[in-house]
Amino acid sequence: xxGGRSKAGSKDERLSVKQSKGKKVKDPNKPKRAPSxxxxxxxxxxxxxKEENPNVKGVAAMGKxxxxxxxxxxxxxxxxxxxxxxxxxxxxxxxxxxxxSKQSGGNEEEESDKSxxxxxxxxxxxxxxxxEDDD
DNA sequence: TCGCTGATTGTTCGT
DNA sequence: ACGAACAATCAGCGA
Numbered sequence: 001x002x003g004g005r006s007k008a009g010s011k012d013e014r015l016s017v018k019q020s021k022g023k024k025v026k027d028p029n030k031p032k033r034a035p036s037x038x039x040x041x042x043x044x045x046x047x048x049x050k051e052e053n054p055n056v057k058g059v060a061a062m063g064k065x066x067x068x069x070x071x072x073x074x075x076x077x078x079x080x081x082x083x084x085x086x087x088x089x090x091x092x093x094x095x096x097x098x099x100x101s102k103q104s105g106g107n108e109e110e111e112s113d114k115s116x117x118x119x120x121x122x123x124x125x126x127x128x129x130x131x132e133d134d135d
Numbered sequence: 136t137c138g139c140t141g142a143t144t145g146t147t148c149g150t
Numbered sequence: 151a152c153g154a155a156c157a158a159t160c161a162g163c164g165a
Contacts, residue, residue, distance in 0.1 A: 014163085030148035032156085032158095033146070033147065033155095033157045034145090034147090034157080035145085035157060035158075036144065036145035036146055036147095037144090037145070037146095038143075038144045038145055038146095039143095039144080039145075039157065039158065042143080042144090042158070042160085046158085046159065054150090057161050057162075058140095058141070058142085058159095058161060058162080059140095059143085059158085059159050059160060059161085060141050060142045061141060061142085061145085062143080062159070063141080063142035064142060064143065065143090066143055066144085067142075067143040067144065069154075070141090070143080071145070077154095083159085085145080085146090086141095089147095092146095092147095105161060112140090
């Protein structure tokens with residue numbers, strides 16, 4: 001959290017990673033990290049923020065506003081976001097599995113077959129999705 | 136014209 | 151166990 005990475009002066013280090021120049025490591029299949037509950041909450045917050053602050057420019061203002069609001073929320077309010085985040089994580093793991101699969105032994109298989117339906121394999125998925133305590 | 140930078144927190148990987 | 155990196159967003163500015 002706060003004590004996470006030292007943002008001060010670490011800019012240069014990040015540059016190396018971002019540019020990835022020399023390395024032509026192209027990972028088209030590499031799934032992006034799953035959005036945390038905070039980002040999930042932000043997805044909706046961004047829209048609202050834009051509506052209330054259409055003049056705001058930059059992401060800093062939004063980030064601060066979002067962060068401040070997020071901390072103000074109770075675990076119970078974050079619960080739905082956290083739950084969604086968990087689902088995202090599950091998908092992330094699933095994609096990650098496929099990604100590793102290819103890297104490991106799956107030769108670069110170009111999934112040319114696009115009609116393969118994007119989602120299928122739904123492993124039964126525990127029908128009971130926890131009680132939503134919907135009053 | 137193209138692309139990085141900034142700020143937020145959480146999650147995930149690596150050492 | 152700790153630390154560093156990366157996830158989205160948008161406009162502004164540098165080369």
